[in-house]
Amino acid sequence: MDKNDKIAERIGDMAYRALLEEVYTSPKPGLVDLYSNGAHKDMDVSTFERSADALKPYFAAMAQEGIKHKDSPFEIFSNIRRLGIDAEKAMYHATAGVNTHKGLIFNMGILSAAVGACIERDDTVTLYSLMEMEQAMVRDTLLKEVHGMRDFTSNGEKNLQKYGTMGARGEAISGYQSIRTISLPVMAKGISEGRDFNLVKLQTLFALMSQVDDSNIIARHNLEALHEVKGLAKEFLSSGGAYQEEAVSILKRMDKDFIDRNISAGGCADLLAVTIFLADLLWDGSKEFSEVNEFDIKKGQRPMG
Numbered sequence: 153m154d155k156n157d158k159i160a161e162r163i164g165d166m167a168y169r170a171l172l173e174e175v176y177t178s179p180k181p182g183l184v185d186l187y188s189n190g191a192h193k194d195m196d197v198s199t200f201e202r203s204a205d206a207l208k209p210y211f212a213a214m215a216q217e218g219i220k221h222k223d224s225p226f227e228i229f230s231n232i233r234r235l236g237i238d239a240e241k242a243m244y245h246a247t248a249g250v251n252t253h254k255g256l257i258f259n260m261g262i263l264s265a266a267v268g269a270c271i272e273r274d275d276t277v278t279l280y281s282l283m284e285m286e287q288a289m290v291r292d293t294l295l296k297e298v299h300g301m302r303d304f305t306s307n308g309e310k311n312l313q314k315y316g317t318m319g320a321r322g323e324a325i326s327g328y329q330s331i332r333t334i335s336l337p338v339m340a341k342g343i344s345e346g347r348d349f350n351l352v353k354l355q356t357l358f359a360l361m362s363q364v365d366d367s368n369i370i371a372r373h374n375l376e377a378l379h380e381v382k383g384l385a386k387e388f389l390s391s392g393g394a395y396q397e398e399a400v401s402i403l404k405r406m407d408k409d410f411i412d413r414n415i416s417a418g419g420c421a422d423l424l425a426v427t428i429f430l431a432d433l434l435w436d437g438s439k440e441f442s443e444v445n446e447f448d449i450k451k452g453q454r455p456m457g
């Protein structure tokens with residue numbers, strides 16, 4: 153295995169671990185975790201584990217595409233879209249037809265490829281260089297697709313037509329603004345304060361739920377439900393969030409409520425997984441996050457231990 157294969161494999165492994173770190177975060181109201189299947193009758197933790205196993209080689213293959221075509225971002229994106237379709241098929245095969253990570257494949261696939269391209273081009277990756285590469289890869293193509301959309305079949309497409317919300321595509325088009333401005337700073341602060349990582353991940357999830365237009369909530373309900381969930385998340389955060397003494401009992405009660413009402417913030421769960429991946433990739437744990445803007449891939453160095 154040559155150097156590039158090793159880097160691609162390491163990126164795939166980091167993506168894989170981020171998927172497991174996300175689903176193991178507990179208790180996540182309405183979502184699958186170690187205590188409950190949330191508002192999902194068709195999946196549990198083992199479904200996500202099987203899906204993550206199946207997807208790992210595809211994230212590595214997408215990183216390889218980034219490495220191979222570092223100077224032609226358009227080519228990277230068109231190549232990984234084909235891989236993305238194959239990854240979706242592998243996901244459905246591993247889960248017996250359940251959609252665990254369709255949206256995640258899109259966003260983690262794009263970023264895995266962008267990481268590969270940055271490392272091949274610069275021997276390192278920063279948040280800035282990563283998002284610059286990602287924008288060169290996807291922005292024009294996705295903007296054209298969204299503006300030229302005529303048939304609205306998927307949940308996200310129906311949401312776009314009905315409400316103008318952009319969902320997973322919107323995150324990619326914006327250079328993952330929700331992650332750059334909401335979740336990554338919360339996660340980095342929690343890690344640098346030495347807090348329990350499960351609580352840091354819960355705090356990060358709620359920061360996302362308080363602001364993100366989650367397609368899953370909209371598709372299952374409407375904008376009113378989305379605004380209600382954002383309000384509940386804001387309330388939870390303002391009473392101390394995941395770091396308050398009563399956090400777990402509050403979240404378990406909220407889980408029952410979300411299950412009864414079929415509320416699931418699958419999009420925010422995806423963004424949590426991507427945030428974990430980026431925190432692992434970009435932050436070596438030695439400095440305050442705000443000071444850090446040049447990162448090497450630290451072989452084996454992981455903020456989460």
Ligand SMILES: CC(C)(COP(=O)(O)OP(=O)(O)OC[C@H]1O[C@@H](n2cnc3c(N)ncnc32)[C@H](O[C@H]2O[C@H](COP(=O)(O)OP(=O)(O)OP(=O)(O)O)[C@@H](O)[C@H]2O)[C@@H]1O)[C@@H](O)C(=O)NCCC(=O)NCCS
Binds near residue numbers: 235255307
């Ligand atoms: C570009 C696609 C993602 C198009 O998909 P779609 O048109 O459906 O667009 P969205 O609805 O916006 O996104 C689909 C999934 O993305 C996640 N998501 C939702 N909101 C956001 C957001 N604001 N930011 C980021 N990501 C978001 C979410 O995925 C997760 O939830 C799914 C599991 O939950 P569940 O409720 O069970 O979902 P369903 O089974 O659909 O509902 P039920 O029937 O159960 O009620 C799971 O997918 C998680 O990942 C949204 O569901 C993409 O699909 C596409 O076009 N792919 C083609 C290949 C490609 O372009 N690849 C690029 C390179 S890899």
Ligand SMILES: Nc1ncnc2[nH]cnc12
Binds near residue numbers: 182416
């Ligand atoms: N833990 C989870 N539960 C439900 N949907 C999800 N989508 C991504 N992660 C999820």
